[in-house]
Amino acid sequence: MTDAVVVQGPSEGNEAIAVRDLSKRFEDVQAVDGVSFTVERGELFGFLGPNGAGKTTTINLLTGLARPDAGSVRVGGIDCTGRPRAAQHLVGVVPDESNLYPELTGYENLCFCAALYGMPRDERRERARELLKTFALAGASDRKFAGYSKGMKRKLTIAAGIIHRPEILFLDEPTTGIDVASARQLRQLVADLHDGGTTIFLTTHYIEEAERLCDRIAFIVSGRIVRIDSVGRLLEPVKKKHVVRVSFSSAPGDLTGGLRESFPELHAQLAGDEVIRVESDGPVRVGPLIRFLEDRGAEVTEARRVRPSLEDVFVEITGLEADAMRREKEKKGGGQ
Amino acid sequence: MKLWTAFLNILAKDMRTYYLKPPNVSWGLIFPLAWTGMFFVRSGSGLESIPTLLPGVVAVSVLFGTTSMLAVTVTFEKKNRSFERLLLAPIPLELLMLAKTSGAILFGVANAFVPVLLAAFLADLSGLAWGTFVPAVALIAVASTFLGLFIAVAVSEVFEAQTFSNFLRFPMIFLCGLFFPIAKLPVFLRPLSYALPLTYGADLLHGSVHGAHSMPFALDFAILGAFCVALFAASLVNIRRKWIA
Ligand SMILES: Nc1ncnc2c1ncn2[C@@H]1O[C@H](COP(=O)(O)OP(=O)(O)OP(=O)(O)O)[C@@H](O)[C@H]1O
Ligand SMILES: [Mg+2]
Numbered sequence: 418m419t420d421a422v423v424v425q426g427p428s429e430g431n432e433a434i435a436v437r438d439l440s441k442r443f444e445d446v447q448a449v450d451g452v453s454f455t456v457e458r459g460e461l462f463g464f465l466g467p468n469g470a471g472k473t474t475t476i477n478l479l480t481g482l483a484r485p486d487a488g489s490v491r492v493g494g495i496d497c498t499g500r501p502r503a504a505q506h507l508v509g510v511v512p513d514e515s516n517l518y519p520e521l522t523g524y525e526n527l528c529f530c531a532a533l534y535g536m537p538r539d540e541r542r543e544r545a546r547e548l549l550k551t552f553a554l555a556g557a558s559d560r561k562f563a564g565y566s567k568g569m570k571r572k573l574t575i576a577a578g579i580i581h582r583p584e585i586l587f588l589d590e591p592t593t594g595i596d597v598a599s600a601r602q603l604r605q606l607v608a609d610l611h612d613g614g615t616t617i618f619l620t621t622h623y624i625e626e627a628e629r630l631c632d633r634i635a636f637i638v639s640g641r642i643v644r645i646d647s648v649g650r651l652l653e654p655v656k657k658k659h660v661v662r663v664s665f666s667s668a669p670g671d672l673t674g675g676l677r678e679s680f681p682e683l684h685a686q687l688a689g690d691e692v693i694r695v696e697s698d699g700p701v702r703v704g705p706l707i708r709f710l711e712d713r714g715a716e717v718t719e720a721r722r723v724r725p726s727l728e729d730v731f732v733e734i735t736g737l738e739a740d741a742m743r744r745e746k747e748k749k750g751g752g753q
Numbered sequence: 754m755k756l757w758t759a760f761l762n763i764l765a766k767d768m769r770t771y772y773l774k775p776p777n778v779s780w781g782l783i784f785p786l787a788w789t790g791m792f793f794v795r796s797g798s799g800l801e802s803i804p805t806l807l808p809g810v811v812a813v814s815v816l817f818g819t820t821s822m823l824a825v826t827v828t829f830e831k832k833n834r835s836f837e838r839l840l841l842a843p844i845p846l847e848l849l850m851l852a853k854t855s856g857a858i859l860f861g862v863a864n865a866f867v868p869v870l871l872a873a874f875l876a877d878l879s880g881l882a883w884g885t886f887v888p889a890v891a892l893i894a895v896a897s898t899f900l901g902l903f904i905a906v907a908v909s910e911v912f913e914a915q916t917f918s919n920f921l922r923f924p925m926i927f928l929c930g931l932f933f934p935i936a937k938l939p940v941f942l943r944p945l946s947y948a949l950p951l952t953y954g955a956d957l958l959h960g961s962v963h964g965a966h967s968m969p970f971a972l973d974f975a976i977l978g979a980f981c982v983a984l985f986a987a988s989l990v991n992i993r994r995k996w997i998a
Pocket of ligand 2: 472473474513589
């Protein structure tokens with residue numbers, strides 16, 4: 418009976434989301450396993466992890482679409498433990514799948530979603546038109562959602578998630594399945610919302626995206642958070658590292674063994690068919706390196722310093738090949 | 754005020770996208786006509802039998818009109834995940850489900866008046882007790898809508914909802930005294946009759962159309978109302994247990 422009753426608790430500190438020992442099990446899978454974290458008001462918090470790590474399940478537990486087995490949840494200062502829908506007036510959700518009404522037009526869909534939050538009619542219409550313009554969908558506003566392309570559906574779903582100007586926004590893989598230009602535009606929009614004070618909880622597979630946007634990041638693997646920190650702090654251990662990628666053609670066999678012997682201070686690794694990745698604690702002298710390779714019959718085409726990225730951190734922490742994870746995801750069809 | 758906006762828009766959206774669609778409107782017309790025709794042919798009787806047939810046709814129109822729609826408005830939307838939007842909205846679950854069912858209730862009532870209008874042209878309905886008939890139709894529409902809701906949330910596929918509701922609807926039509934008096938049913942089936950909401954609705958309709966009823970109207974209304982409350986509450990329990998699980 419009390420599902421959506423507004424109970425504004427004493428606003429606890431500055432926390433938009435506070436989760437303690439959250440767990441959720443589905444038959445034989447422990448989807449979320451004792452997760453604890455807090456998200457400050459106005460923060461852009463990234464939730465990163467491979468497929469099936471428990472990201473979507475966590476969002477469902479925080480937004481009232483699922484009931485936790487154990488643990489406590491506070492959203493916007495409201496205790497949602499045992500009342501999963503208590504804070505829904507504060508949150509907006511962009512689900513991982515585009516789930517608007519196929520038989521309504523883009524414009525009608527947005528107006529309807531605004532009405533669910535009690536927005537008056539004139540405001541709904543104005544806001545719907547504004548968002549259609551923002552997402553470059555104004556030309557398709559009178560077409561049915563069913564006829565939208567995948568990327569257009571994704572954009573309209575995002576627009577629907579923010580139409581009521583939520584204080585706290587959950588974005589589940591927002592850029593999966595949309596083109597590069599739209600993705601960039603969307604990142605800008607997320608950054609603008611963030612600047613405007615919206616608290617944002619973002620899940621993504623794109624490590625560069627998280628690195629560029631987020632204040633803090635949690636890595637989740639198999640339902641457990643393995644690390645939470647600010648992007649700067651996460652990058653610290655790899656920042657001191659110097660990484661060089663050397664590309665070449667016509668390599669006669671594996672050269673890394675020889676490299677290790679001749680350059681013991683470098684950590685050399687094959688990073689592709691014809692790419693060697695060299696890591697070192699100090700600057701890498703590329704001259705001798707190239708000479709060594711050319712002497713052994715390789716034709717070096719490029720040697721380039723690589724900026725250490727969160728991907729390195731991620732690989733280190735999770736022991737997962739981040740690239741493989743992303744490729745797998747793209748194969749899956751961009752989350753649609 | 755905000756909740757009212759949400760309620761009305763959910764109702765209006767369902768009306769526009771489901772109930773007022775041409776196939777549904779024509780279905781709502783053809784179905785009662787077909788039933789009426791069938792019973793005339795079967796009973797081989799003339800226009801004088803209209804008052805005794807009317808309650809059955811009205812009840813069947815309502816029952817089919819309402820229950821069949823919930824498979825779409827609820828089960829289908831749950832399946833394609835658009836229902837999650839409603840579950841994410843700051844609307845109490847009770848109000849949300851009332852909004853999702855009010856379209857079907859109105860649709861059921863509208864369906865009921867198709868055979869009534871037809872009958873009014875063919876027979877003299879001046880003896881009809883409208884004061885009982887209209888609320889009875891409304892309450893039957895509510896009860897069968899909530900029955901449809903109960904089925905719609907108990908299953909996860911649209912075809913399951915349809916199969917399951919046929920499984921309930923057809924025996925119900927024959928057990929609840931609409932076309933065959935309960936007194937003529939085999940003794941062992943009678944307790945079953947009294948466990949069906951439509952039995953009480955049928956009694957109200959018979960009573961208000963041609964005066965023959967076996968229970969006091971107040972009792973019929975009370976029991977039918979209790980069925981409505983129980984079915985709605987059970988559906989909500991299922992939603993909380995299965996959909997916000
Ligand atoms: N309704 C459900 N019933 C059964 N198992 C589920 C259900 N929802 C999630 N799971 C399981 O819980 C685990 C976590 O799933 P979840 O969807 O949260 O992963 P994710 O991190 O969002 O993955 P992705 O990156 O692929 O979206 C998976 O093993 C999944 O199979
Ligand atoms: Mg997911």
